[in-house]
Amino acid sequence: MKTIKGIHELGKFILQKKEIAFIPTMGNLHDGHLALVRKARSLNKLVLVSIFVNEIQFNNAADYNSYPRTLKEDLIKLRKENVDIVFVPNKKQMNTINNFITFDLKKMQHGLCDKNRPGHFEGVISIIARFCNIIRPSYLIMGKKDYQQLFIVKKFLNEFCYPIKVLSVNTKREQSGLAMSSRNSLIAKKHLLIAPMLYQQLTYIKTNLKKMSSLSSIEKKVASELEKNGWKVEYVTIRSQKTLFIPTCNERKLVALVAAYLGKVRLIDNIEFCI
Ligand code: PAF
Numbered sequence: 001m002k003t004i005k006g007i008h009e010l011g012k013f014i015l016q017k018k019e020i021a022f023i024p025t026m027g028n029l030h031d032g033h034l035a036l037v038r039k040a041r042s043l044n045k046l047v048l049v050s051i052f053v054n055e056i057q058f059n060n061a062a063d064y065n066s067y068p069r070t071l072k073e074d075l076i077k078l079r080k081e082n083v084d085i086v087f088v089p090n091k092k093q094m095n096t097i098n099n100f101i102t103f104d105l106k107k108m109q110h111g112l113c114d115k116n117r118p119g120h121f122e123g124v125i126s127i128i129a130r131f132c133n134i135i136r137p138s139y140l141i142m143g144k145k146d147y148q149q150l151f152i153v154k155k156f157l158n159e160f161c162y163p164i165k166v167l168s169v170n171t172k173r174e175q176s177g178l179a180m181s182s183r184n185s186l187i188a189k190k191h192l193l194i195a196p197m198l199y200q201q202l203t204y205i206k207t208n209l210k211k212m213s214s215l216s217s218i219e220k221k222v223a224s225e226l227e228k229n230g231w232k233v234e235y236v237t238i239r240s241q242k243t244l245f246i247p248t249c250n251e252r253k254l255v256a257l258v259a260a261y262l263g264k265v266r267l268i269d270n271i272e273f274c275i
Contacts, residue, residue, distance in 0.1 A: 022137035032172035032180035057123030202271040234259040
């Protein structure tokens with residue numbers, strides 16, 4: 001495994017290599033990330049993982065500063081997974097290249113995380129574009145936990161005609177059902193027992209939707225159940241997998257998405273299902 005810090009060094013290294021399967025991360029790697037790495041490995045391409053805590057996608061400085069940084073442990077995990085290259089650029093380098101790329105997200109007014117984290121997805125797209133321009137991967141591997149992020153990244157790469165295939169990997173969960181996330185380490189001890197409720201409530205939607213009179217009635221019921229148990233809910237919503245908008249009456253492939261705070265920690269999760 002080679003760890004590369006400079007953009008130009010990376011350029012030279014990947015120039016004559018085979019196709020690249022790329023996994024962008026912000027580090028603090030857990031099994032969810034490693035599942036992405038394994039997916040990349042299965043493609044038999046050069047596996048490149050980036051580790052970069054992207055300041056411009058954070059909504060506030062406190063969140064950015066408290067983001068767990070565990071580079072040493074991350075490198076050990078990636079070495080065990082036989083990753084070929086780990087790219088660890090610094091802020092200065094990333095901020096000075098291609099920083100003119102913007103993607104107008106106004107036509108994708110899904111709300112969801114975009115409503116509550118203004119500028120977040122612009123920051124994600126901006127860094128993904130920079131990475132894709134530097135690395136020129138054939139495959140981009142991303143997790144389904146960040147469902148809206150995955151949707152927007154796919155749309156962006158498609159509209160900008162990047163020759164990149166996006167592969168998505170199912171959310172990895174703890175035994176309790178809690179979706180793996182770098183933010184889980186910030187959950188207060190007293191909240192650990194109720195954290196799995198998020199996924200339990202999504203499963204409730206999946207199993208009970210048909211029995212309910214409307215989408216909004218089950219969304220409200222779940223939101224109030226979470227609130228009763230100490231969550232501060234941002235949204236609980238059922239959307240079309242295809243458009244991420246409120247489904248039309250003949251749409252069958254749906255996704256229930258939730259974002260809620262446990263204390264100061266904001267957690268998101270989702271579940272796909274067909275009706
Ligand atoms: O999902 C993440 O960790 C980040 O949003 C990503 C895709 C690495 C971009 O910084």
